[in-house]
Amino acid sequence: MGNPPRPRKRVDAEATPTLKRAKDGSAFSRCESCNKDVPVVLIDMHSCTLDATIKMKFESQIEERPAVSKNPLERKKKTVSSEKKESKRKRSSKERDPNMPKRPPTAFFVFMDEFRKKYKEENPEDAKSVAKVAKEGGEKWKSMTTEEKKQYIDKAAELKAEYEKAMEKYSSEKPTEKEDEAVDSSNEE
Structure with a gap:
């Protein structure tokens, strides 16, 4: 005796050929200027500003991490050893002048x-x-x-x-x- 479920509002996929659907049925359209999938409901609020394009270019330059193995013991071993190597590299790249005075204690x-x-x-x-x-x-x-x-x-x-x-x-x-x-x-x- 609650309210009956409301029917979903759907956009016809046949009416617009550039429309894509997600698993839950929501519709997405590709923005032509930034080449990004945008929900049809939010298309009026979507703006392709300079910041958004810079962010997209930056995100595309980021390297993805390699696939993580399913065995948790192997994952721990790999991450610990790789983190130690990276920290050693960072320390060696910072060369301190031996003549520079040491900072005073608080x-x-x-x-x-x-x-x-x-x-x-x-x-x-x-x-x-x-x-x-x-x-x-x-x-x-x-x-x-x-x-x-x-x-x-x-x-x-x-x-x-x-x-x-x-x-x-x-x-x-x-x-x-x-x-x-x-x-x-x-x-x-």
């Missing part, structure tokens, strides 16, 4: 350096567990007031000021690419 890390020493003295049996020391240090840092944290914040600010001075010195001593090219071209002559 206030929390200044605190953790001090906390680790105290914790190892007080709890020599737990000192080997890095996770336990880090967890205790994090809990202690959260429980501290801003006044207690102030000494570490000040120390971090001093280290940051030293780092900025070192970076200024480093960037002024480091020759720019243009100067390198000029030196190279004068040496060739």
Whole structure:
């Protein structure tokens, strides 16, 4: 005694030869400008803007991944080894200048350096567990007031000021690419 099902509105496939149907019976028409299948119901709202065409071209350039094997053990082995190889490649491509100053630690890390020493003295049996020391240090840092944290914040600010001075010195001593090219071209002559 509910409402009887309403009949579906359908577009005649014979009336429009460019019409395609999905498994559920919905009708799609191909847009001539962007060559994309668009639902007939939404054809009035479809716009082939520059963004849409750029997005389509970008999507077409993306490579699809190879088919995944059905055996879950093989899948895990392949993904883990391939991820490790990719991460090693990425690390090796980033070459760091050995003369470049190291970034200063934050206030929390200044605190953790001090906390680790105290914790190892007080709890020599737990000192080997890095996770336990880090967890205790994090809990202690959260429980501290801003006044207690102030000494570490000040120390971090001093280290940051030293780092900025070192970076200024480093960037002024480091020759720019243009100067390198000029030196190279004068040496060739």
